[in-house]
Amino acid sequence: MVAFLAKPLVTIALCWRLERRDGVALGFTTHDRDLAIGGLVYRAAPGMLPSSITRSDGFDLDTLDVEGALTSDAITAADLKAGRWDGAAVSVFMVDWEEPEGEILHLARGELGEVSIQGDAFEAELKGPTAALDRPAVEQTSPECRARLGDKKCRVDLAGLTRTVQIVAVASEDEIEVDASAADDAWRYGRLRWLAGANSGLERAIMGSAGAVVTLRDPPALAAAVGDLVELIQGCDRRLATCVGRFGNAVNFRGEPHLPGMDLLTRYPGA
Incomplete structure (x- = not known):
């Protein structure tokens, strides 16, 4: 005591x-x-x-x-x-x-x-x-990768896949335009993190991008404003083909794309 x-x-x-x-x-x-x-x-x-x-x-x-x-x-x-x-x-x-x-x-x-x-x-x-x-003690099998791009399991270096930009226009509550364009859909499945502004410190998932326009999966908690400084981090669709072709990281792929699924039990000749 x-x-x-x-x-x-x-x-x-x-x-x-x-x-x-x-x-x-x-x-x-x-x-x-x-x-x-x-x-x-x-x-x-x-x-x-x-x-x-x-x-x-x-x-x-x-x-x-x-x-x-x-x-x-x-x-x-x-x-x-x-x-x-x-x-x-x-x-x-x-x-x-x-x-x-x-x-x-x-x-x-x-x-x-x-x-x-x-x-x-x-x-x-x-x-x-x-x-x-x-919480689950072990991971479950899945055809897609269970790692998050850049984490300790994936081990892809995000330094070259991250860009700090400013918002130059707000088209809608879930669509913004930044001051630097990129290849079409370069930020898809990635993350946007606010470094300044009302949403500073918060993150949102990115659903897609086209040039300088970024579409968020969910609207930000507070309205985005022109001039807000944000960090864009590229994402991955978690498919083996993307892991090999885009990142050359098949050795760290955390999925089982060739493992037969439960539908194998329901297959029959001629199906």
């Missing part, structure tokens, strides 16, 4: 550390004043309340719910709707508010799951480390 729990008069403060996938980290505490812990200032947020926290040594899925108020300078409705907090890493712990840099009692950690907004408040589910046990 940590020492501050044995005090005659306890001075406990509950704290949350949230770190988004883009590296932005925020801290909150139920104490009535801000606390500096480990180089991060934990802002007083008495409106943030967790559900009951149960700790065990079993393999049951650990989840808890966190509720809080939306604020203009920390967690906003726009950021939640844009998905900036999806998958954010969360750590919940207790400290002695008289000595915040002292002992720490860790209560829960994991990542944010589903986030919902109700009025001026939000509610988020925190998935613990054991949630990873609910």
Whole structure:
């Protein structure tokens, strides 16, 4: 047991550390004043309340719910709707508010799951480390490659397949024009990442391209604007022919294009 729990008069403060996938980290505490812990200032947020926290040594899925108020300078409705907090890493712990840099009692950690907004408040589910046990342990066979272009399985160097450009026109909510043209459909199945503007840090999948015009699979969370700086990353249709002809990377192809499918059981002579 940590020492501050044995005090005659306890001075406990509950704290949350949230770190988004883009590296932005925020801290909150139920104490009535801000606390500096480990180089991060934990802002007083008495409106943030967790559900009951149960700790065990079993393999049951650990989840808890966190509720809080939306604020203009920390967690906003726009950021939640844009998905900036999806998958954010969360750590919940207790400290002695008289000595915040002292002992720490860790209560829960994991990542944010589903986030919902109700009025001026939000509610988020925190998935613990054991949630990873609910995921598939091995890959399933597939005729298409299961790797993502440029990841550690694919190993294609994306340096020559990435370009930083500016948006020069917005034709529709899912179609934009950039200031540099490319070969037709060069960015198909790739990704567009905003480096500046209202959507900074967010990504969208690319469905197709023609010269300087790029078509997104889904509209951006916030309206794209002329002058926004974006990064275009080429993609792959995950077919073996593309892997061989376009990237010369058949040795790292992560699919089984010649493996018979389940339809083999239903074939008959003359079919």
